[in-house]
Amino acid sequence: MAAEAKAVDRRAGRHFVDASGEQERMPRFWKAFKVSREEIDGEIDRLKSIARPANGRRLSYIVHPQSTTNSITPGIRASIEVIMPGEVIDLPATNSSSVRICIEGRGEARIDNKAFEVGRLDTWSTPNMAVQTYANRGDVPHVRLMFSDAPLLEYLHALYVSDGTAAEAPAATEGEGEPAGHHRHPMADFVHRLPTGGGALKTYHAFIDPEVVEQTALLWRWEEVKAFLNDMDKDTPDLRAAIIAMYWNPSTGRTHGSTNTITAWMSGGVDPNWTGKKWDMARSHRHNVTALNYAVAGNWKTIVEREEILWGPGDLVLTAPAWAAHSNGRFDREAYTFAIQDNALLGALNSTIMQEYVNRPPLHLGARPGFEA
Ligand SMILES: [Fe+2]
Numbered sequence: 001m002a003a004e005a006k007a008v009d010r011r012a013g014r015h016f017v018d019a020s021g022e023q024e025r026m027p028r029f030w031k032a033f034k035v036s037r038e039e040i041d042g043e044i045d046r047l048k049s050i051a052r053p054a055n056g057r058r059l060s061y062i063v064h065p066q067s068t069t070n071s072i073t074p075g076i077r078a079s080i081e082v083i084m085p086g087e088v089i090d091l092p093a094t095n096s097s098s099v100r101i102c103i104e105g106r107g108e109a110r111i112d113n114k115a116f117e118v119g120r121l122d123t124w125s126t127p128n129m130a131v132q133t134y135a136n137r138g139d140v141p142h143v144r145l146m147f148s149d150a151p152l153l154e155y156l157h158a159l160y161v162s163d164g165t166a167a168e169a170p171a172a173t174e175g176e177g178e179p180a181g182h183h184r185h186p187m188a189d190f191v192h193r194l195p196t197g198g199g200a201l202k203t204y205h206a207f208i209d210p211e212v213v214e215q216t217a218l219l220w221r222w223e224e225v226k227a228f229l230n231d232m233d234k235d236t237p238d239l240r241a242a243i244i245a246m247y248w249n250p251s252t253g254r255t256h257g258s259t260n261t262i263t264a265w266m267s268g269g270v271d272p273n274w275t276g277k278k279w280d281m282a283r284s285h286r287h288n289v290t291a292l293n294y295a296v297a298g299n300w301k302t303i304v305e306r307e308e309i310l311w312g313p314g315d316l317v318l319t320a321p322a323w324a325a326h327s328n329g330r331f332d333r334e335a336y337t338f339a340i341q342d343n344a345l346l347g348a349l350n351s352t353i354m355q356e357y358v359n360r361p362p363l364h365l366g367a368r369p370g371f372e373a
Contacts, residue, residue, distance in 0.1 A: 029321040030066050030073070032304035037314025040080065044104070047082040048141050056089040058082040062316060071151040073290040073318065075342050076262065079146040083107055083136040091132040093162040096150040097259035098126045099247070101294070101338055103314075104143035108135040111217035118144075121222035121296060123266075123338070125249060125258045127215035129162075145294065145316070147340045149261040184209055213251050218258070220247050220266075229269035229336070239282050239329070241373035243267045254366065257344025268298065268336035281329030287354040291320035291341045293328070298335020303327045325358070 040062075047058040061070045062078040072078040081100075083089060101123045108117050110133040111126055118124060126132060136142040153159035187205035194200060229245055236242040247264040249257055258264040271280070279301055293300070294316045302309045302319040304326045311317045319339075320326045330337075346352040352365040363370060 026323065029324040030064060030318065032302065032307060032309060032318050032321055032324065032326075033064060034309055034311055034315055034317045035062055037312070040314060040316065043080055044082060044141075044143055047080065048084065052084070052087065056087060057091075058084070064318065069151045069154060072147075072292065073321070073342065075149060075152040075155075075290070075345065076292070076340065077148050077150050078292070078316070078340075079148070081144045081146055083134055083142040085136055085139050085141065088133065088135040091134075092164060093129045093131050094150070095128045095158070095160040096148050096153050097128045097261060098146055098148035099258050099262050099264045099340065100124055100126070100144045100146045101264075102142070102144050105136065105140045106138050107142035107144070108137060109133075109217070114217050116217075116219050118219070119222070121338075123220045123222070123225075123247060123258075123264055125218045125247075125262075125264075127217065127259065129160075130217060147262055147264075147292070149259070149342075149345065152261065152345070215249070215251050218247075218249050220264075225266050226269075226336070229266065232269060234269070234271050234273060236373065238373040239280050240267075242271075243269055252344055255344045255347035257347070259344065260348060261342060261345035263341045263343035265339040265341070266296075266336060267339060268296070268330070268334070270334045274333040276333070279329045279331045281327050283356070284325050284327040284358070285354070285356045286323055286325045287320070287352070288322045289320070289341050289343045289346050289352060289354075290318075290322045291339055293317050293319045294338045294340075296336040296338055298330055298332035298337075300335065300337055301329050301331065323353075 043060050047060055050058065052058075058081065060080045062072055062080065063070050064072050067074075070077060102118045102120055104120065106117060106119045109115065109124065111124075112130045116124070134142075150159055185205045187203050188209045189211075190203060190205065192201040225245060229243065232242055232245075234242045244265060244267045246256060247258045247266070249259060252258075252260055256263055274280075281301070281303075284303065293302070293311070295311050295313050297313055300311045302311065302317060304319065304321065305324050309317055309319075319328055343352070347366055350367055353362050354365050354370075355362040356371055
């Protein structure tokens, strides 16, 4: 990558890098990689066996060999969390957001003012700055995979982790969610459109009191998702249109996130047309959105830049490193896979590039018309 090719020569005391004649180049994608069920189970067993840590958090990161920041993709951190029977953990509020999927046992979640119970394959989102408490009141360990956007905020040096001071506690509200004593200044919505150039001006009032979009934790119950997938029409020309469900958080709107950066998905279902004779593979394509898959049931295969990876229940795979050509498919009448992408992040950045057909130009999704499955 051009931007990394040259570094400031600090010994010379210069603050400049000569980039004359340099062309910006795309970074090389990370290698696809698989963490097997056996490896994950081994790590879960280790977390179960250790003495309870001081903060109560039995936690392990699943790290890509190319990562220097304990991440699994450049922008996403994957973790295994274990809560033993009788344990309760409190997590400090942080401005990162996350999605979790329960893979063993049951647990109770309290996220801000919302409380719910989760069981195997239930998935939930935690919005930025939420206070979280989890409890395992059962008699078997509760295990979850967690995916967070913290590496991105660390890269920007913008990660905030609360020290628990009371100032962040949600304020008492009066009327329509307006905290007591707060009255939004009318200038907060003031817009001055400039007569030429198409730009507009706002004032400091807008910056310090923007429109509020409140978010709460959301829960996607496995049984309900499974029923939806199995009701989907399986007679579609493109396999993906028959088997893919997005875990959508309505507050993210057209950027299609489960949180503002992370989009979770569940794909699969029962295929009544399955012949048992060949793999059902999707078309090979590429996008700058990165995708991870965690197989729930069935046999799956990914071909990433000609490398073939076979995966099955309990395996976690980097199936689509950003901009790597890839194709996913299944070999089973009934198969499911959970996926995590940074789709919402790229949507919010207006930066989603997808090349569905290798012989056609890439599409700038969301800014220009997309395509039909
Ligand atoms: Fe893809």
